[in-house]
């Protein structure tokens with residue numbers, strides 16, 4: 591299996607330099623005399639928060655049907671823009687999911703050997719599910735009178751959060767197992783977020799969306815389980831030379 595991690599000369603730990611480590615720890619003992627830092631980071635963040643604009647906004651529904659729908663929802667006390675914001679978030683996430691799986695496919699295409707069960711075909715199936723979920727959400731937003739091309743505030747935030755995942759995945763140094771760990775993080779967020787979305791549309795009384803989203807949620811649970819299995823096999827193979835942990 592592709593595995594670029596081995597023992598080597600890593601100097602990042604304290605124990606790599608015991609003499610300097612002692613000197614450093616002595617400084618900690620003197621900390622009572624250390625003056626307060628020139629910058630109060632908490633006050634600085636508060637100052638930025640006070641001046642900050644919100645991360646975007648949700649536009650009013652574009653279609654006549656949507657305006658009517660939104661007005662109806664508002665009359666019943668529900669807040670349609672909350673739903674459109676969260677739908678926009680999942681839409682952005684599923685699009686990013688396709689890109690993440692594409693990057694994983696690039697990573698393993700030349701790998702000499704893969705953990706048991708992990709195949710190009712299996713990864714393509716999950717990638718295609720993410721693309722289908724993107725299309726499902728786009729259609730749902732249209733049906734509610736929204737604009738699926740809108741970058742909603744929650745879509746923006748989830749995009750920023752996902753940058754770290756994509757960065758880890760596309761780093762040429764990361765291994766198949768590290769790619770799987772990255773996918774597992776992405777899938778875990780995805781499953782709990784779909785669960786929340788199902789209860790949200792249910793709360794709005796959109797039974798049709800609730801049943802379509804429940805099916806998507808079930809598929810996402812399968813993704814998480816498959817990725818978790820591949821990751822466990824990859825790590826166990828490195829640790830024990832076989833995909834199952836050795837019983838002691």
Ligand SMILES: [Fe+2]
Nearest residue numbers: 777780810813
């Ligand atoms: Fe997924």
